[in-house]
Amino acid sequence: MKTINYVLTGLGGQGILFMTKVLATAALDKGYNILGAETHGMAQRGGSVVSHLRIGDARSSLIRAGAADFLLSMDESEAYRYLPYLKKGGKLFANAPSNQFPDERTAAYLEGQNIKTWAMEAAKTAMAMGSSKSTNLAMVAFYAAFDVGPLSAADLRMTVDKMSPGPFNRTNLKIFDACYETGKQMAMGN
């Protein structure tokens, strides 16, 4: 299989590591090899955090600028910051108001690179549904709705179910389903 490259970004404290683990676990359960790279150390709360995840038989954990298939960002600014990692024809999913994203200053570049972008206010949705800490899962669900890449929505939902401990399980799945639905509507609109 060709290696599929995910760049996941957000702010410290938003649960990038857990988001990476959800995608990784889903991939592992499908029998794929996985390789990831994380930020540790000085990255404090509120700092910019990035995680690379490669599904397939790569040797190097880092994704080259211009080589990522997907960029999932839990923060609007961080989505722009890591834009250079997306390859030509790559896809960007951001936690941002869909009518204001992407910034017009990046439009020409995105068009030139044939990069498609989709945005939803995942953090607001997660908070309204009772768990502001579940923005990471909301973004996974939103991404899942577009059915791109080696992991299906059913795979990802099952993984979220498996990885959400007792008291959070119902809320997390509720958030997953709602954000999946929002994504589905957008995907069908395209």
Next chain:
Amino acid sequence: MKEEFLLGNGAIALGILEAGCQIMTSYPGTPSSEILPEVVRFSKAANLNTSIEWSVNEKVAFDNAFAAAISGKRAACCMKMVGLNVAADSFMSAAYIGNIGGLVIISCDDPGPHSSQTEQDSRLMARLGKVPVLDPGSPEEAREMIKVAFDLSEEFQVPVMVRPAIRVCHARQNITYGALESNLTKADFKREPSRWASTPKFRLIQHKALNEKHERISERFNTLTPFNMHTLEKGTSYPFGVVTGGVPSCVVQDMFEEYDRKDIPVLKLGAPYPFPERLADEFMDACDKVLVIEETDTLIEYMLRDKHKTLGRLTHHVPMEGELVPEKIEGVLNKALSDCGLPPLSDHDCGTEAFTLVGGLDLPIRKPTLCPGCPHRASFYSIRKALPKAIYPSDIGCYTLGSNLGVVDTVLDMGAGITMASGFWNAYIQDDVKKPIVATIGDSTFFHSGTTGLINAVYNDSRFILVILDNHVTAMTGMQPSITQGDRVDGRKGNAISLETIVKGCGINYLKVVDPYDTKTMIQTVKDAADHVNDPDGGIAVIISRHPCVIAFKDQAIPEQIKVRVSDECNDCGFCHTRFECPALIQDKENGKTEINELLCAECGVCIQICPQHAIEKA
């Protein structure tokens, strides 16, 4: 068999136990910090009897492991690369003397640097200490190399270094592993003073024996596949080849596969020192030009010893500083191939256009900051308020971020907050100037390297205020337990060491303990301390600023949650978010006042005390 999506440091831990390591020591430091806790986790799960400790510093860790190894046990110590500087005295001597049981030193490098003072290359330390070194490129390879390192160390009776870079330590990979078994080798130290306590005359003999070992290890490294290998076709000559090792070797191999460049042979040196001469000669003889891509310095490039064929850092093809991220390596390869008249890998601009575009978007600068509620922030505020014109030497830990508050003037290395404070005093007092100096150091760093400097300063009558920031934990590197609490890494209780006793034992007569959350008292305490320093009969004043870390001990740190709000008195002076620099206080540009980010706010209430307009109040 079990499969885990394991951190590189977890894979290293697994390798350590699979090799039958019995004694494991370390001092935390990014990117090495997770190795020891992972050894604890695997050891406990398999019910092994591994002896595992956080040592007080890296030299202590090294010496402990060394003693175990010369008693016949397998021992390992791990540290970040600057930690090896602290252990250098022992490290340089160890290869001469050698060992009985396998001794493996894991020195984790931080090219970038992401979380370190330098980008030093541990392989060069290995060369200086005449210690064989292995350089893994991935978690799985690191795990395998650790086992080979133990075998080599035992066979040749020499310590062996494994040098994982940050992209190995903090990579994650799916790793399959089976049952772990105890190594039941008993300690059996055999007296042999001419070896273990050898005098200079014997050191010369040991040095000669070590050099002979190196000849044999170099021979072994010629055939140490798959760590050392090349992809030459027999009898073929090539216009261009790549010599690489460690993390960059994985990037290069991935890229050649992706771009289908079977025309470029690769010499991979995962075991670069002692240098595998014969293997390298084969490669050099078959190629007209070779490009060396290694991290972080120039070990292989010098060892190749052919100026006319070799491209690399010395020919400015490879950057001399910074991490060799994949897009950089792509650019390096494209340039070198073009220079040699060959087609490049790609016409990619290595992200230049996109990075330039993003650079122009005015994205928020997210520099690391102290956490909301961090007691260090309160300490720094009070220090500056009490003595705004002092010199502030500081040290290594979370509190290095006190630089954001303007209360950290210098950071050199572990313990230099104290030694530089005495140095500043001496430099000024020579000119008859009594310069106010306030040094800061954390509790863990004080135990690591602070006491020697303090004893020296007392002995030589230097004068300054030392504030020990005691938050009960080694926070920056991931909340390792502090000596002051007496908690050990495997959950057992050790003996807590009292900071007060140690400080007094260093000859300090003036010692105050304050809670930094009470800024009024702390400001007065710093002022009083300054009087003691200036008193002819006074001396060094030590203040222990004691408050638990808000992340490690949330309930203890904030016993009474104080919700705050901003009143109409706020005139948007910006002191609280720019100078006090609490991330939970943000400027609301529309309303021209400060706003509280309730998601971030730790509800410590300290901001009520610091607002110059008294506009922050209990909600």
